[in-house]
Amino acid sequence: MSKLLAYYPGCSLHGSAEELESSFKATADALEIELKEIPQWSCCGNTAVHSANRLLALALPTHELAKVEQDMQLDAVAIPCAGCFNRFATSNVESQEPEKAGHISDVVGREYNGSVAVHNLVDVYHDDVGLEELKARVTRPFQGLKVACYYGCLLTRPPKATLAGDPEYPTHMEEVAEALGCNPIDWNCKTDCCGSGLALCETAMVIELVHRLLRDARACGAEAIVCACPLCQMNLDTTQREIAKAHPDWEPIPIIYLSQLVGRAIEVEESMLGLKKLIVDARAVMA
Amino acid sequence: MSTASSMSACTPQPDLAQTIGRGCGANVCKCYQCKKCSNGCPVAAYADLHPSQIMRAIQLGQVDLALDEKFIWLCTGCQTCTTRCPQGIDVAAVMDELRIIARREDRIPDGAALANVLRLNADSIKRWGRLYEVELVTRSLLGNRKKMKSYVPVGRQMMAKRKIRLLPELGDRAAVKRMVSSSERIAEANPTPLERGRGRGGYSHE
Ligand code: SF4
Ligand code: SF4
Numbered sequence: 001m002s003k004l005l006a007y008y009p010g011c012s013l014h015g016s017a018e019e020l021e022s023s024f025k026a027t028a029d030a031l032e033i034e035l036k037e038i039p040q041w042s043c044c045g046n047t048a049v050h051s052a053n054r055l056l057a058l059a060l061p062t063h064e065l066a067k068v069e070q071d072m073q074l075d076a077v078a079i080p081c082a083g084c085f086n087r088f089a090t091s092n093v094e095s096q097e098p099e100k101a102g103h104i105s106d107v108v109g110r111e112y113n114g115s116v117a118v119h120n121l122v123d124v125y126h127d128d129v130g131l132e133e134l135k136a137r138v139t140r141p142f143q144g145l146k147v148a149c150y151y152g153c154l155l156t157r158p159p160k161a162t163l164a165g166d167p168e169y170p171t172h173m174e175e176v177a178e179a180l181g182c183n184p185i186d187w188n189c190k191t192d193c194c195g196s197g198l199a200l201c202e203t204a205m206v207i208e209l210v211h212r213l214l215r216d217a218r219a220c221g222a223e224a225i226v227c228a229c230p231l232c233q234m235n236l237d238t239t240q241r242e243i244a245k246a247h248p249d250w251e252p253i254p255i256i257y258l259s260q261l262v263g264r265a266i267e268v269e270e271s272m273l274g275l276k277k278l279i280v281d282a283r284a285v286m287a
Numbered sequence: 288m289s290t291a292s293s294m295s296a297c298t299p300q301p302d303l304a305q306t307i308g309r310g311c312g313a314n315v316c317k318c319y320q321c322k323k324c325s326n327g328c329p330v331a332a333y334a335d336l337h338p339s340q341i342m343r344a345i346q347l348g349q350v351d352l353a354l355d356e357k358f359i360w361l362c363t364g365c366q367t368c369t370t371r372c373p374q375g376i377d378v379a380a381v382m383d384e385l386r387i388i389a390r391r392e393d394r395i396p397d398g399a400a401l402a403n404v405l406r407l408n409a410d411s412i413k414r415w416g417r418l419y420e421v422e423l424v425t426r427s428l429l430g431n432r433k434k435m436k437s438y439v440p441v442g443r444q445m446m447a448k449r450k451i452r453l454l455p456e457l458g459d460r461a462a463v464k465r466m467v468s469s470s471e472r473i474a475e476a477n478p479t480p481l482e483r484g485r486g487r488g489g490y491s492h493e
Contacts, residue, residue, distance in 0.1 A: 011418040015452040016445065042416045042458030047364050048408035051386045054311065056470040063462060099312075107469045109462075157366035158377075167370050193329040193365035197408070200427050201400035202361065203437040205333050234450075238441045279444050 003128055005119070006068040006077040007035035010084035011043050017081070017230035019274025023259035024080045024121065026272035030263075031129045031137060036072060038064055044087040047197055058100065059107040061091035066112040076117040078124050080259065082229030085120040086154035090161040092118050120155055120162075121228040121258055126172045134179045138265045141181030145285055147261070148187045148222035149173035150213075152194055152232040167191070173258060177226060180265035187220040189213035194235040210239045214253055224254045224285045226261055233257060237279045254282035261286075299348035307345060311384040313377040318342040324368035324378045334358040338368050338378055345381070354392065359385045360399035400434070403427065413467055416458025421451055 005028075013021035028035050041064055050057035065088065068077050079085040095104045096114040105111050119127070125134055151173060156164035164170055168191060174184035192213050195206030214236065217225050227233050236255040244250040255278065263273045264286050275282050300306075304315040324338040331337035336344070336358045344352035353359075359382050368378035386402075389395055395402045407426045411419050424442070428435040445451055 011420065011456075014417075014456055015420045016450045018450070018452075040459045042460075042463050043412045043418050045412060046408065046418065048405040049412065051364070051383045051405055052390060052409055053467075053470055053474065054383070054387070055473055056466055059466045059470055060463070063466065103473055107466050107473065109465065153363070153365040153367070157370045158379075159370060193363050193367070195329070196363045196365070197404065198330075198361070198363055198401060199441070200424065200438070201404050201434065202333075203434070203441075205330065205361075209329055234445075238444055241440055241444065277448050277450060279448060 002032040002034060004034045004036065004074065005124075005128065006072050006074045006116075007037045008041055008044075008064060008077055008079045008084060008088070009037065010079065010081040012081050012083070012230035016234060019277040020080055020230055020233070020257050020259060022272045022274050023257060023263045023268075024124075026268040027259050027262045027266065028078075028124070030266055030268050031125075031134070033078075033124065033128055035078060036074065038067055038072070038077070041067075044084040046083055046087065050087070055103055055107055057087065058091045058094050058104050061088040062095045062104055062112050063108045064088070065092060065095070065116050065118075066108060066110050068116045069112060070110070075115060076119055076128075078119050078121075078128070080121040080124075080228070082120060082152060082154040083231055085118060086162065088118045089163070092116065093161050122155065122172050122176060125176045125258070125262055131175055131179050134176065134262070134266075138180055139267045140265055142261075142265060143181065144183040145181075146185050146221050146223045147177050147182045147256075148217035148220065148225045149177060149184050149190060150217075150225050150227045150232060150236070151191050152227065152229050153191070153196070155228060156191060173226065173228065176258065177261065180261060182226075182261070185217075185221050187217050187222065189216045194232045196231055196235070199235050199239075206235060207239045207242050210235055211243050211247075214240070214243070218251070218253060222253065224256050224282065226256050226258050228258045240280055252280040254278060254280045254285055256282050256286070298350075300350050301348045303348045303350060303353070304345050307381055307384050307388075310387065311377065311380040313381050313384075315342055315345045315376065315381060317374040317376055318346065318372075319374065321373060323371045323373060327367040327371055329365055329367070330358075330361040330363060334361050338382070341385070342376075342378065342381070353385055354389050354394050355396050357396055357399055359389065360396070360401045362386075400431075413463060415455045416460040416463045417456050419455035421453060422455065 045057045045060040068074050156162050156167040156170050159167040177184045195209045199206045240252045260273045322339045325331050328338050336356045362382040366379050404427045411423050
């Protein structure tokens with residue numbers, strides 16, 4: 001049941017989150033999802049643009065969506081970065097609102113008809129592959145590894161754009177983890193904010209936000225946290241050394257991409273998982 | 288820089304809510320102060336004002352409270368407020384709109400470090416067509432020893448794990464450049480009354 005999707009990596013996957021790209025591509029390949037990278041893609045604009053130039057923030061992703069629709073003639077694009085996914089999902093909706101459409105197509109330089117579906121990392125496994133198919137492909141199931149599935153902000157909010165069924169208590173990532181043999185625990189912070197880009201300027205605040213949610217995951221019994229966003233992964237992973245300094249009894253918890261979890265269970269080549277790139281050692285839980 | 292005085296401290300601007308509505312489409316007048324936005328806001332505890340107070344300040348036309356507090360420069364854009372508001376107000380878009388106005392009015396309070404990071408981030412995207420992470424991080428930290436120091440442990444770990452791409456990648460720079468200038472032209476042609484009040488771009492206040 002091979003399936004063809006356009007693919008938008010985004011800047012992080014070609015920089016600080018290479019392991020997300022390599023594990024995502026390896027799993028897609030093994031699961032017979034063919035990915036076609038959008039030619040000469042540009043940045044989605046991220047928070048910097050939508051808090052400075054609203055029109056440009058909608059135009060940048062719409063420009064890419066028009067390429068997928070008209071040049072590539074595909075009906076869906078896979079976007080593993082939750083931040084990029086959110087900008088694309090927002091533009092996909094707002095570019096079709098009559099009061100904005102005119103200005104957006106003026107800036108983009110062409111019409112976009114809104115026919116492309118925008119899929120995040122969880123959607124690809126949950127919907128494009130499908131839970132049954134995924135389960136059937138698992139050759140090395142986890143033995144009930146207790147994971148806390150972390151969605152953060154941008155996978156589900158705002159639901160008008162992300163089309164998430166339950167933005168406050170999503171469960172698709174848990175369903176994917178379960179299909180891999182994990183035991184997803186229930187916890188209180190799965191859609192809490194990690195502080196995002198403020199790590200660069202309000203470091204102390206971000207460490208506090210992260211500590212609060214890591215502590216909750218631990219208290220609820222998690223052995224690892226699974227995520228689907230490069231910025232969340234970086235914040236949760238890089239702050240633990242500082243947390244340990246302030247709290248000597250802190251027991252570090254690995255922060256793993258969903259694509260790495262899938263890759264381990266369907267046994268893609270280990271070097272493609274990029275586990276060595278994670279800062280808190282994940283080898284024990286991924287063994 | 289003369290703007291802070293020309294907008295002078297406490298003169299209420301009664302049509303502030305309408306101005307913001309024209310900019311981002313959110314109707315602040317609908318806010319009935321239930322405080323759901325503030326309760327769910329991850330950064331409310333770190334500022335003097337929280338989202339529902341910002342909404343009230345806008346209703347009352349308190350430009351100084353809405354613009355000059357650090358809050359809007361702590362907002363992470365997490366969209367919790369927008370998702371939960373029972374009045375369907377896109378509160379996060381209001382925060383964005385305030386940042387847009389603050390930038391144009393040159394009213395960025397001291398200590399709003401995020402403003403600088405976001406500007407450098409946007410510059411990098413415009414320059415390369417993609418975000419060049421190394422450039423953003425180094426330029427954000429330059430000239431700020433304290434921040435640099437607090438970022439050192441993170442940078443070290445990123446380097447040790449080779450999570451850094453030293454050279455920039457290029458997007459479709461020509462297309463990005465074209466979209467930047469046409470979007471700015473359209474924004475210029477649709478200024479907010481706050482800007483008109485300053486006689487910007489040949490507009491004068493009615
Ligand atoms: S949630 Fe909405 S109605 Fe309630 S205080 Fe916030 S903006 Fe106002
Ligand atoms: S989007 Fe900003 S104001 Fe709204 S809840 Fe998140 S941090 Fe607070």
